[in-house]
Amino acid sequence: MLCRTKSSVAAVLGCVVLGVGAAGCDGEELENWDPLASATRTAGPAPISGPGKITVGGRSVNVSCSGDPEEDGPVVILLLGAGDGLGKMAALQRTLSEHDRVCSYDRPGSGVSDRPQGPQDLSGVGDTLTGVIGRVAGDRPVVLAGHSLGGLIAARYAPGHRDRVKGLVLMDATLSTMVEDITKAIPASATGPAAELRAQNLAVFKGENPERLVISDGKVRSAGNIPVEVIQHGKRYLAAVPGYGPRLEKAWAAGQRGWLALSGAATLSTAAGSGHYIYLDRPDVAVQAVERVIAQAARRADGE
Template sequence: MLKTIAVAATFSAVAGAGFVGHGELTAQTQTETRTQNVVATKTVRHGHLDSFTGTRKIRVNGYSVNVSCSGRTAPREPVVMLMAGAGDGLDTMAGLQSTLSKEDRVCSYDRLGEGQSDQPKGPQTIRDSGKILTGVLDRIAGDRPVVLAAHSLGGLIAGRYAPDHQDRVKGLVLMDATLPALKASILKVIPETATGIAAEVRAQAISVNEGQNPERLVAPDAEVRSAGNIPVQIIKHEAEFGDIPDYGPALEQAWSEGQQQWRALSKRSVLSTAAGSGHYIHVDRPDLAVKAIREVTCQAAAARW
């Protein structure tokens, strides 16, 4: 059953207890997050921007949203926003944030329905989730450029958000992002007549994609749109579906094809495979995640905007 949850998580971004290493990361990063929380919150001004270090709740569109920020504050330089997958709070990004913030300003947040943020009042669309992200970025980045570094469902949201906010999003890193046409990919690979674990994966992935997830987010299939001529790095897992009888190789192929589709975000998109990694790339290969985010951030900083 754990493998079923883990595989469904890969396709639909539901956090699963079956991921190797995820539990260890959570234990470590919860400690780091608690440490950040007790750091005295220091507020400084950059125009109309409130900049702080630590974790605090901010009000966005009538909701309480949990936000964590760390690292140096430098006007006009990119702010990195980390976005976790569904079922995950910002604590799962704490280790990555701690490393990145040694050189850059880095923030993360709990989307509605996740972590310590409020529950949504009803079903959410991608646009609804984007409005919350915009409100958070208004507070923590002001008019500075932003690099979105996102995992799983966070990657789907980031990939849909960037094309509509090209004035703000100047770089993207997608870590095993949920497929842009998830439902079609599942139906193509696993037929309705499937049984056992394959049938469970099919049912779970489709139902979650239709709003049965912690965020109540409905994310229908859609084509990938251009986000402009920005640096984009797409990192996919090496292996995740080998234990699914009859359908493992086809699922891996569908996942690879879906990651290829994300390249349409930019002519500067680069797709790579994280050797030795499962779905949680920032856990299994944090070195690759850090390298990709720093490269994109440097490229975004060097660009004229």
């Protein structure tokens, strides 16, 4: 997202409505904003622990892993929102890793990973995720826990990788039809902060972001009957957009319900008192959701 704006409302809301992190929205230049090569699963080095760099698709990717999994238990992969380096989820990772193996990583173009050499799409981002999973999880199954854009990536990835992904936690995930939703909620005739918000977010989805990620709308596909927890924000922060806030809140809520189509075992809850960053505002809600999905995934694996 192009976060430089003269409107305080757009500056605050524009960096979260589509799942783009707040980094750089305090007036930093775009190039200083940490935002929003195919890899295959092959035998290789043992799964890593601690912080470090790995090579995926010819690029250096910054990763961090901690904790040990239960016997045959899944590895948790944390996927951050656009604009956030892996340090943003460090506290959540520490808590979860007391009982499970948990890893996070900077996508190419974010944090301290290599910058992409050209435009990316969600398929390419998925290839990077596959490569990361192969290095940090070995042959173990994984649970993906994504916030914002990271939630969208997790939800788009899981249906095509049912052999590995055994559970999902989506925390205020960017909607699967975000471009359509924002253009309907805020018409082209809008002016003021709402117009700025519309233009900024549409530009980001066209690839005007440091990840160079072009994001297209798509249908929600089934990931099987895996456990899925969808968590939406409790504070109606989108309602602050002058003139169009109620429409945005309605579209966001509908999009969160839409993620339930991922699985017959999906549930939707609201994190009371939380804004967009659920895992910071209500870490207890985030931790409990991930732990429930891990437990359910483990039980299902035992029953196979």
